[in-house]
Amino acid sequence: xxxxxxxxxxxxxxAVVLLGLPLWWKTTAVYRAxxxxxxxxxxxxxxxxxxxFPSTFVIHLASIADGEPQxxxxxxxxxxxxxxxTSNVNNRLSSTNARECVEFPLHVNIxxxxxxxDMSNLLRHTxxxxxxxxxxxxxxxxxxxxxxxxxxxxAHVQLGDDRSIVVTLREWTTSDIEEASSxxxxxxxKGERERVRxxxxxxxxxxxxxxxxxxxxxxxxxxxxxxxLMNGNPDSLQVDWxxxxxxxxxxxxxxxxxxxxxxxxxxxxxxHYADLAVTPQFMEREKLPSYYYLTPQTLxxxxxxxxxxxxxxxxxxxxxxxxxxxxxxxxxxxRIHDDKxxxxxxxxxxxxxxxxxxxxxxxxxxxxxxxxASGKLEFSKEDLKPFMEIFVAQLRGLIGIHDLKKTMSSxxxxxxISLAPTPQTAVTVIEMDAVVKQRIAENVVNSIATLKSxxxxxxxxxxxxxxxxxxxxxxxxxxxxxxxxQALQQEDYLKALQHSIHAIERSEKAFFDPTMVSMLYFPDExxxxxxxxxxxxxxxxxxxxxxxxxxxxxxxxxxxxIKAE
Amino acid sequence: xxxxxxxxxxxxxxxxxxxxxxxxxxxxxxxxKDAEVVQEFFSxxxxxxxxxxxxxxxxxxxxNYRHIAxxxxxxxxxxxxxxxxxxxxxxxxxxxxxxxxxKFPATVxxxxxxxxxxxxxxxxxxxxxxxxxxxxxxxxxxxRVAADTPRSxxxxxxxxxxxxxxxxxHGGNEFLKFQDAEEISAFDLADAFRQMWEKRxxxxxxxxxxxxxxxxxxxxxxxxxxxxxxxxxxGESSYSVTKPILQHHPDWDxxxxxxxxxxxxxxxxxxxxxxSSTKSLKDLFDSYDAEKIKSxxxxxxxxxxxPLDQVRVTDFFGSVQRVELTPxxxxxxxAENASSESYLLEK
Numbered sequence: 005x006x007x008x009x010x011x012x013x014x015x016x017x018x019a020v021v022l023l024g025l026p027l028w029w030k031t032t033a034v035y036r037a038x039x040x041x042x043x044x045x046x047x048x049x050x051x052x053x054x055x056x057f058p059s060t061f062v063i064h065l066a067s068i069a070d071g072e073p074q075x076x077x078x079x080x081x082x083x084x085x086x087x088x089x090t091s092n093v094n095n096r097l098s099s100t101n102a103r104e105c106v107e108f109p110l111h112v113n114i115x116x117x118x119x120x121x122d123m124s125n126l127l128r129h130t131x132x133x134x135x136x137x138x139x140x141x142x143x144x145x146x147x148x149x150x151x152x153x154x155x156x157x158x159a160h161v162q163l164g165d166d167r168s169i170v171v172t173l174r175e176w177t178t179s180d181i182e183e184a185s186s187x188x189x190x191x192x193x194k195g196e197r198e199r200v201r202x203x204x205x206x207x208x209x210x211x212x213x214x215x216x217x218x219x220x221x222x223x224x225x226x227x228x229x230x231x232x233l234m235n236g237n238p239d240s241l242q243v244d245w246x247x248x249x250x251x252x253x254x255x256x257x258x259x260x261x262x263x264x265x266x267x268x269x270x271x272x273x274x275x276h277y278a279d280l281a282v283t284p285q286f287m288e289r290e291k292l293p294s295y296y297y298l299t300p301q302t303l304x305x306x307x308x309x310x311x312x313x314x315x316x317x318x319x320x321x322x323x324x325x326x327x328x329x330x331x332x333x334x335x336x337x338x339r340i341h342d343d344k345x346x347x348x349x350x351x352x353x354x355x356x357x358x359x360x361x362x363x364x365x366x367x368x369x370x371x372x373x374x375x376x377a378s379g380k381l382e383f384s385k386e387d388l389k390p391f392m393e394i395f396v397a398q399l400r401g402l403i404g405i406h407d408l409k410k411t412m413s414s415x416x417x418x419x420x421i422s423l424a425p426t427p428q429t430a431v432t433v434i435e436m437d438a439v440v441k442q443r444i445a446e447n448v449v450n451s452i453a454t455l456k457s458x459x460x461x462x463x464x465x466x467x468x469x470x471x472x473x474x475x476x477x478x479x480x481x482x483x484x485x486x487x488x489x490q491a492l493q494q495e496d497y498l499k500a501l502q503h504s505i506h507a508i509e510r511s512e513k514a515f516f517d518p519t520m521v522s523m524l525y526f527p528d529e530x531x532x533x534x535x536x537x538x539x540x541x542x543x544x545x546x547x548x549x550x551x552x553x554x555x556x557x558x559x560x561x562x563x564x565x566i567k568a569e
Numbered sequence: 570x571x572x573x574x575x576x577x578x579x580x581x582x583x584x585x586x587x588x589x590x591x592x593x594x595x596x597x598x599x600x601x602k603d604a605e606v607v608q609e610f611f612s613x614x615x616x617x618x619x620x621x622x623x624x625x626x627x628x629x630x631x632x633n634y635r636h637i638a639x640x641x642x643x644x645x646x647x648x649x650x651x652x653x654x655x656x657x658x659x660x661x662x663x664x665x666x667x668x669x670x671x672k673f674p675a676t677v678x679x680x681x682x683x684x685x686x687x688x689x690x691x692x693x694x695x696x697x698x699x700x701x702x703x704x705x706x707x708x709x710x711x712x713r714v715a716a717d718t719p720r721s722x723x724x725x726x727x728x729x730x731x732x733x734x735x736x737x738x739h740g741g742n743e744f745l746k747f748q749d750a751e752e753i754s755a756f757d758l759a760d761a762f763r764q765m766w767e768k769r770x771x772x773x774x775x776x777x778x779x780x781x782x783x784x785x786x787x788x789x790x791x792x793x794x795x796x797x798x799x800x801x802x803x804g805e806s807s808y809s810v811t812k813p814i815l816q817h818h819p820d821w822d823x824x825x826x827x828x829x830x831x832x833x834x835x836x837x838x839x840x841x842x843x844x845s846s847t848k849s850l851k852d853l854f855d856s857y858d859a860e861k862i863k864s865x866x867x868x869x870x871x872x873x874x875x876p877l878d879q880v881r882v883t884d885f886f887g888s889v890q891r892v893e894l895t896p897x898x899x900x901x902x903x904a905e906n907a908s909s910e911s912y913l914l915e916k
Binding site: 302305306307310315316317319320322343355357359360363364365367389392394425427457461515517519 | 616618619648649651652653654655691704707708711712713714715716719720721723725727728729760764767768769844845888889890891892893894895896897898899900901902903
């Protein structure tokens with residue numbers, strides 16, 4: 005074979021190899037859609053958008069129209085009062101270590117409020133400036149106590165059920181007005197600011213010791229509520245309950261109020277032969293009926309998980325369990341001792357409500373059947389009312405509602421506080437506002453963390469497939485985060501809540517996508533072991549041929565040189 | 570000198586007033602007070618509110634009876650100490666109870682005396698037989714299960730869950746064999762744990778492994794809050810069936826070894842524990858005796874932030890939940906127009 009043909013053949017084989025190499029590299033590369041890493045990073049460092057939770061307070065200062073003592077008609081300088089109130093509140097609430105991760109802008113407007121001197125039922129005269137009931141926008145109506153002071157404290161503060169607060173002052177002076185307004189505003193805003201700040205800014209370690217966070221269920225768009233009636237021993241007493249009617253009558257309004265944030269599905273069951281795993285002790289008392297009791301230390305073992313089947317396969321939503329326990333006849337009456345410490349008579353008192361709560365799980369109430377009960381014990385809707393009240397109190401704690409009475413308790417030394425009761429819905433709008441803000445903060449922080457983990461994961465595992473729909477979900481999640489942040493800045497909390505829920509749902513959908521399982525670990529030795537038996541035997545003759553050709557070429561060149569000389 | 574009558578009466582009156590003042594319960598038993606009450610019940614600082622257990626037996630075939638028995642013994646222990654079935658994921662690679670070679674059908678024993686049937690009436694196996702694969706295991710741990718996976722096969726832990734992961738089977742240097750067909754490497758496991766940490770799917774984890782050369786399996790873990798313990802060091806193993814070293818003892822009627830030494834001695838300690846025990850993990854680890862177990866158990870605690878003598882055994886093996894007493898109820902009135910249509914109620 006002539007040399008040139010030989011070289012052509014070898015060259016063509018090598019051309020195929022060299023062309024094929026990048027083709028093989030490209031076709032065996034794992035498909036990875038490009039994720040917006042820089043955007044995710046900027047969100048993780050909180051540079052993308054500043055989280056702010058603004059509040060607006062519109063203060064209506066009374067001016068009494070009909071001829072009244074001059075004292076009450078002194079013209080008031082609204083601008084100065086507004087300035088003073090804002091700076092007072094900020095002074096009271098500024099934290100010692102000012103962290104910039106969350107802002108709490110405060111808007112205070114003062115308006116004139118013309119009223120007559122008839123002070124009866126001031127709440128009726130009040131017209132909230134936001135008839136559509138915007139979250140986090142409150143009206144404070146300030147008026148003097150006429151005709152005579154009604155309280156010895158500085159003022160009487162009435163919190164209504166529709167974000168309106170009526171403050172009647174004992175003395176109608178500018179400083180009193182400023183003092184009362186700042187105190188009320190600070191009290192309302194303080195608790196929620198602290199909680200939002202701790203959710204958004206706190207490091208992990210401080211968050212661990214936060215009892216509120218340990219009790220509140222993690223956010224979920226839907227929760228499953230299970231009511232269980234546990235009968236200790238049906239041999240002595242059979243039980244039944246009209247739980248459907250009780251839930252409809254007593255819980256439905258609460259659920260519909262809270263559905264702003266999360267929905268609830270409700271189901272119920274009755275279980276028989278529900279033995280206790282702990283043995284109650286017997287308390288013998290003279291002159292008073294004796295009873296069996298459980299100490300608070302034994303309560304963590306109350307739930308007999310091995311025997312009681314509380315699991316639900318209905319859905320994958322987080323479950324909140326409420327148990328109504330009827331003790332067996334040989335263990336009635338069964339009470340829970342409280343832990344008020346040793347009293348003078350060295351006796352602990354049984355807890356009146358006979359109920360306790362397990363954080364992030366649910367609540368239990370113990371009902372002792374009446375001594376005269378025998379055969380079948382039926383709980384009607386009215387019989388279940390006290391237990392619904394207990395369960396509602398526990399449910400409020402489990403979904404993060406902070407008691408308004410507690411929030412305002414800091415004012416009680418100087419002001420007389422009265423709250424409009426909400427016995428139907430079991431939650432006030434001010435409490436719901438705080439929950440909305442907390443959940444928005446929780447969702448935003450968690451979706452940022454999820455997206456960051458996703459980005460970290462994708463970068464760390466170069467072999468993992470990242471499909472297009474993952475990128476779409478990530479993009480949608482980032483968009484929702486953006487919109488949530490903007491809605492917050494515009495004080496539109498409802499929209500912000502919706503967007504924050506979308507953000508967390510989409511980021512979790514992307515993170516937990518079934519295709520995100522990385523291929524099993526392949527060390528480099530395995531790769532060599534696979535490719536070497538294929539390519540080494542083939543490459544030996546190729547390389548030898550090239551070397552041989554090069555040697556011949558050099559020989560020829562030398563011969564030609566010698567020939568030329 | 571006797572006090573005049575009226576002074577005596579005055580004294581009695583005042584002292585009874587004082588007594589009454591002591592006895593009157595506080596009017597507002599509200600949040601912060603509950604918090605103080607809670608601190609007493611739960612002060613060892615782990616911060617967990619629920620417990621999960623993932624118990625995996627990776628072996629198949631009749632002669633690996635002891636691996637199934639190991640896993641079922643741990644299952645019985647965690648159930649006895651309070652973890653509910655809904656929080657236990659039990660993966661058994663084979664069904665030895667109904668194996669045709671089982672002389673005592675529908676039973677699994679972990680002791681030659683056959684005193685305790687582990688395969689009782691209350692066993693819930695989540696992944697069985699061929700479903701126990703590396704892919705399913707990793708998907709379950711990281712949460713990336715298919716959308717139609719039932720709830721009992723999902724690990725629904727959150728950032729306040731303490732998880733016990735127990736694995737047993739045949740293993741080697743940084744790998745664990747699944748079903749005689751595939752293997753999981755220490756890197757895969759460390760990766761899965763890292764992803765769990767990224768998504769905060771656990772608060773603290775106890776990783777326990779009983780195989781040959783088990784301690785190599787946890788050498789690659791890098792995520793925080795993981796405590797690992799294994800049954801044997803690198804190089805300690807035995808493949809001889811006639812003279813088993815890791816196997817504890819055989820049952821001559823059943824014909825195969827029924828339990829492994831490491832698990833056997835763990836159970837000896839755990840059987841003396843009940844739900845309210847305050848024994849710590851340090852006590853458990855101190856009870857390991859390399860001569861009795863016939864291999865060197867290892868403990869890796871560098872990633873774990875709490876000192877071992879403050880960690881209770883029930884923090885991982887049991888389910889001790891904090892409680893808060895509910896002193897007050899919320900006054901409700903009936904809703905007007907409570908219609909008879911149920912609100913999303915399911916029967």
